[in-house]
Amino acid sequence: MRADVGAYLKSSSAAGTRSGTTLRNGLLIVQSGLCMALIASAGVFVQSLRRAGTFDRGFDRENVVQIEIRKSRADAEQRLVQIESRLRDVPGVESVGRTTVGFGDMAMTSKVGPNYRDTVGVGPRGPILDFVAADFFTAADLRPVSGRTFNRSEHFAFVIVLNESLARRFWPKGDAVGKCVHVREPQSPCREIVGVVRDVAWDVMEESKFRAYIPFAQAWRSTPAFIPNYLVVRLRTPPTMSDLVRLQAEMVPSMADVDDVVLRRVATMLEPQLQPWRLASKLFLGFGLLGLIAAATGIYGLISYDVTQRTRELGVRVALGASPRHIYRVVLESGARTVANGLAVGIVAALVAGRVMSSLLFETPFYDITVLGATAGTLLLVALLASLVPARRAVRVDAREALSAD
Structure with a gap:
């Protein structure tokens, strides 16, 4: 009897979803990886900006005014x-x-x-x-x-x-x-x-x-x-x-x-040197946030579609006494696997991009562990939040309606 139920659950979860889901998973993996690479690139440029801004230049730049007396x-x-x-x-x-x-x-x-x-x-x-x-x-x-x-x-x-x-x-x-x-x-x-x-x-x-x-x-x-x-x-x-x-x-x-006098704050004179890192960090962060929004939308759509396709399976699980926590785990695991694969792709892409841009960084390794960890954590958190709504909908599946729809 237990073997029959297991076979039914597998057939229910796979029926009519395999080809479409594979394509969606692939696109979402690429999307998540690209998002990871963009935000990580922004992160290393922000680190470069911070370190360049606090770099010890050998003189006081904060409290000094330079007065140029011309001609x-x-x-x-x-x-x-x-x-x-x-x-x-x-x-x-x-x-x-x-x-x-x-x-x-x-x-x-x-x-x-x-x-x-x-x-x-x-x-x-x-x-x-x-x-x-x-x-x-x-x-x-x-x-x-x-x-x-x-x-x-x-x-x-x-x-x-x-x-x-x-x-x-x-x-x-x-x-x-x-x-x-x-x-x-x-x-x-x-x-x-x-x-x-x-x-x-x-x-x-x-x-x-x-x-x-x-x-x-x-x-x-x-x-x-x-x-x-x-x-x-x-x-x-x-x-x-x-x-x-x-x-x-x-x-x-x-x-x-x-003839002429020009007064300038030394700190202001140094600002143009920081512009390349400031501009690059804003640019990559902007594209990364757009990618994050797209990834969150994609995860939400994928999980929602997955819940719809697995209505019968979820109904059977509820009928057999599955707890809400178990249903949450079943639904969230699907999105987590996809995002984890996307993170793996994104880490590789971020390392490749960082190596290419390493000459533009200031005292920041292209493989900055802090940046990669923070980016991965952010993407996982967004994926979790995007999965919660369809997961809650899955918990509310009525077992009799789900089974009668079979």
Whole structure:
């Protein structure tokens, strides 16, 4: 008798459904897999965006304002000193420092080396030569890793500060402080290295460049009319628009010999670098959510169709005393198997897509386990919710009506 009932249940569940259900299952597997791949791709781009946004660049980007002073004339040096002095007195300003190389700007490179035979020349990887005031390092929060930075009395001293990469190029063991290097020409006076500071990473996708820092006054002595001038202003809190307005207003009385001034928050200047990851994450997430909605609709339709086709089988199970929990399990298992197969396809697709896009990611592996796990969990939850309505309908099947319909 038990064997006869089992055979009847199998025949009831299979009758008239096999070909149509196989096609629907196949389409749903592909749909779920594509949805998984899209959302996982969005996830790794979001991770890249988060990590790029919190990447330690070697300087303070949140509380700093850069002021570019354009086309200043040769006699504007005293005016710049006045501007710097006035800005220091503005409430909320911690420090102000001058530099000839703005954040993110192209700068001239120069030969630097301890002797004639061992130098790093000009070119894309050549050392950037930056003339800075003593307070620049404090204003940019550019901290020394060994030695010290300039003091205010070293205007014309033959001293120099190197960044870590350049110091490591000549002294890999880290003993650069106290040594000396020639700048531009081997015949030039040898400059004593008084300190080594952290590398500055303006572009997160580029390697740290070699940098050498020389006292600012020596730039004015060499080519005063043509050097660029920047003020780096560090505030106690992230600058607001009203802070920028107040800083500019404070500069006006000392701008008689200055043609143009541009104030920008450093954090705002960095925003365009994050746009590729932000755009890619939104794009993939948008397509992924559309795929998720389509997958949920497909699962709902598949389970509903399955319940309709299995009405007789479910009626027999109810007549034989099956509990509502058992009916739920029977119905949900069908959708779970399909989604599980879709997840397997989706994981493979996500790994393939991630490998192709790995060069676009920032410090994020294309096989990020957290992202894959969260995506799979989301898809399973959506599948469960989409299956609940037809499963509840299955629980309410009337055994007599189902059997009389046979």
